[in-house]
Amino acid sequence: MAYRIAVTEVTLYGPLRCVAGFDLDREVMVRPEPAPAKFWEARVCGANTTFHPGHVVSFLGERPPTALPHNTEDVVVSGVPRRTGVLADYAFKRTLTRAEAFSPVRVFGEHLRFDGDKAYVPAGAPCGSLACQTVDGAQVTLFEQVYKDEHRLRAGLSIGGHVLHLSVAAKTLKQAFEKDGLAAAQALVPREGRVHVRLGLARPFDAAPDRCYLQVNGLHAL
Known part of the structure; x- marks a missing residue:
């Protein structure tokens, strides 16, 4: 089947x-993969x-x-994916607005469980x-959490009336944090206007084989 996505x-x-x-x-979310539940090499991901x-x-x-739940969006790519264009800023924002239909309530429904933060x-x-x-840009906060001597980037965000501290997986934010620290990541968060927060579920891991934890996959100014 042929696909054409805006990343x-x-x-x-x-x-x-x-x-x-x-x-x-088709106006649905898609997760292209090189093989079932596998990730891409860094050489094919970048500006x-x-x-x-x-x-x-x-x-x-x-x-x-x-x-x-990942099977809902998983698609294994056959052959080589081709970049066929780059959206102008206004066109990308318009695409993100179309994607707003996929809210946590619509996507997760009653299956979303809250456990502390x-x-x-x-x-x-x-x-x-x-x-x-x-959300408004001021409603998103980034902070540093130290766990067993490991420094991790976290995002503060309210979802469904719950104030959450979510893991940040977004490439741009994590790379800024790992290279130049918290202030560098915070500088990438729009402080004014609306911010489109991309949310995703991590796949189960050994310490939590029955849970797919919510994380922040990206932040985009609208």
């Missing part, structure tokens, strides 16, 4: 990258390569037998794994 987010998983985008023809927010990418793909969806839940929320 909305690129996230970091060690040296690898996860990509998601808005299907411009001068294939996958980067605002890039239009075309590819052939098939739905894989991955587990829910975290949120998750049970593994296998019949819902989606990619959502978004548009």
